[in-house]
Amino acid sequence: MAAPGRMRCMYIFNRNGVCLHYHVWYRPLTTLSPQQDQKLMFGLLFSLRSFTVKMDPTSNNKGHLGVPQLPGQGCSFHAFTTNTYKLSLLETPSGIKIVLVTDPGMGDLREALRYIYSNIYVEYVIKNPLYVPGEHFRCELFNAALDQYVKTLK
Amino acid sequence: MAAPTGEREVAESCVEWVSMEMVEAYCRRLHPTKPELAGRRIEAIGYQVGLQLAERYTKERPRFTDHLEAIKFICKDFWVEIFKKQVDNLKTNHRGVFVLQDNQFRWLTHISLDSPLYNGDRVTLETSLSNNAVMAARAAGQYLYFPCGLIRGALTNLGVPCDVSAEVANLPACSFIIRIKA
Numbered sequence: 001m002a003a004p005g006r007m008r009c010m011y012i013f014n015r016n017g018v019c020l021h022y023h024v025w026y027r028p029l030t031t032l033s034p035q036q037d038q039k040l041m042f043g044l045l046f047s048l049r050s051f052t053v054k055m056d057p058t059s060n061n062k063g064h065l066g067v068p069q070l071p072g073q074g075c076s077f078h079a080f081t082t083n084t085y086k087l088s089l090l091e092t093p094s095g096i097k098i099v100l101v102t103d104p105g106m107g108d109l110r111e112a113l114r115y116i117y118s119n120i121y122v123e124y125v126i127k128n129p130l131y132v133p134g135e136h137f138r139c140e141l142f143n144a145a146l147d148q149y150v151k152t153l154k
Numbered sequence: 155m156a157a158p159t160g161e162r163e164v165a166e167s168c169v170e171w172v173s174m175e176m177v178e179a180y181c182r183r184l185h186p187t188k189p190e191l192a193g194r195r196i197e198a199i200g201y202q203v204g205l206q207l208a209e210r211y212t213k214e215r216p217r218f219t220d221h222l223e224a225i226k227f228i229c230k231d232f233w234v235e236i237f238k239k240q241v242d243n244l245k246t247n248h249r250g251v252f253v254l255q256d257n258q259f260r261w262l263t264h265i266s267l268d269s270p271l272y273n274g275d276r277v278t279l280e281t282s283l284s285n286n287a288v289m290a291a292r293a294a295g296q297y298l299y300f301p302c303g304l305i306r307g308a309l310t311n312l313g314v315p316c317d318v319s320a321e322v323a324n325l326p327a328c329s330f331i332i333r334i335k336a
Binding site for chain 2: 123124127128129130137138139140141142143
């Protein structure tokens with residue numbers, strides 16, 4: 001079955017590693033339970049981040065490997081591509097990490113991620129009075145707006 | 155920050171978050187066991203604000219000739235200033251009761267509940283979706299105390315003493331019922 005569209009899945013984490021949202025469009029193979037999968041993803045982002053800071057050739061200020069970096073401090077990676085998928089990351093100063101897994105042909109998704117954060121996440125989750133910050137959410141308006149926006153991405 | 159015309163503006167996000175926090179504070183922290191009291195307090199705040207806003211928005215206009223003119227002002231200019239659109243529908247029974255209907259009430263557009271998990275059963279999915287809609291409509295009622303107060307304050311200051319209540323049928327549509335006191 002051909003993949004509908006180019007999106008595979010999306011994760012949203014907060015600064016404590018809690019997975020606030022997991023959205024899946026097309027994921028034929030999952031080998032782990034959702035909790036393990038999300039923990040693994042967060043661990044990967046954390047390690048990749050401290051690794052990129054350590055390897056940065058332009059800055060002298062290198063923390064020790066494994067020390068958590070404040071969001072915005074040091075350099076931050078924004079995407080990696082394999083032969084089967086591309087993973088893009090946006091980390092906001094408030095510690096929210098948005099991870100988008102797409103097919104490898106996708107271009108630079110930084111603008112799209114920024115749009116998703118400011119026009120979809122902030123509008124329909126942060127401004128939703130029924131949402132308790134720090135908890136997992138599945139808000140209907142957020143899901144609808146996200147699906148609609150993602151259809152426009154090529 | 156001054157706009158070019160000399161008017162001062164406030165970010166709309168601030169207004170939205172303050173009104174969310176007002177409901178949170180009154181309904182959950184200060185009076186968790188007395189929802190009517192919390193509602194009356196919030197409505198009283200809205201009343202004061204509505205009084206002042208009516209003064210501000212009718213500065214250059216002549217006095218209103220009758221109740222209907224004042225209500226039409228609320229539906230058009232007042233609503234446009236606060237919610238950037240006009241009221242969609244105005245009904246009256248010609249005996250002092252008016253119903254203002256807004257099909258896309260600005261302060262309710264961001265409310266939604268978690269979508270139910272789909273475990274393969276279409277029927278339970280549909281019933282939980284409609285349950286969600288009912289629960290969301292009920293929860294949204296708390297966020298309408300302040301707008302009710304706004305309308306009551308504005309009308310009272312324009313010479314139309316009244317009582318205002320609100321109903322939510324389907325988010326984000328809601329209606330405000332104005333009962334004019336004889």
